[in-house]
Amino acid sequence: MAGRKLKIAAKLNGSTILEVVVAMVIIVIVFGIAMMIFNNVVRMSLSAKKIRAQAILKETLQAAEQRSAVSGQSVTVGEFRIEEDVRPYNNEAYLSDIHLTAYDANAEKITELEKVIIKQ
Numbered sequence: 001m002a003g004r005k006l007k008i009a010a011k012l013n014g015s016t017i018l019e020v021v022v023a024m025v026i027i028v029i030v031f032g033i034a035m036m037i038f039n040n041v042v043r044m045s046l047s048a049k050k051i052r053a054q055a056i057l058k059e060t061l062q063a064a065e066q067r068s069a070v071s072g073q074s075v076t077v078g079e080f081r082i083e084e085d086v087r088p089y090n091n092e093a094y095l096s097d098i099h100l101t102a103y104d105a106n107a108e109k110i111t112e113l114e115k116v117i118i119k120q
Contacts, residue, residue: 053080053102053110060084064098065117079105089116 056077064084074083081103089095096119101112 049104050111052078053104054113056080056082057100057102057111057113060100061098061113061115064100065115080110081107094119 072084072086083101085099087097089097097116099114102110
């Protein structure tokens with residue numbers, strides 16, 4: 001009995017290194033795709049900064065419509081720099097195309113607004 005060997009009847013199942021590597025590669029690919037989708041959703045979502053910039057652009061557009069002499073200028077309102085670009089619309093003397101763009105402190109474009117107005 002002392003020299004008798006113990007035999008295990010059941011065979012142990014395990015994964016090979018190749019199966020583990022393939023599974024890890026699949027997980028990394030799925031995770032990478034998920035992160036790209038997440039970044040696109042976060043980048044394109046409406047942030048509070050973008051909503052504030054849109055409100056300021058609308059106010060600036062209303063003020064530009066009320067002025068008799070419309071000119072292209074750049075003003076700073078709060079944390080935003082608003083650039084106003086005014087051009088004639090389709091070579092018509094009484095129509096103007098106003099294009100407003102809001103930039104943050106890092107000179108990154110936040111939002112823009114464009115409207116055709118009638119000159120008085």
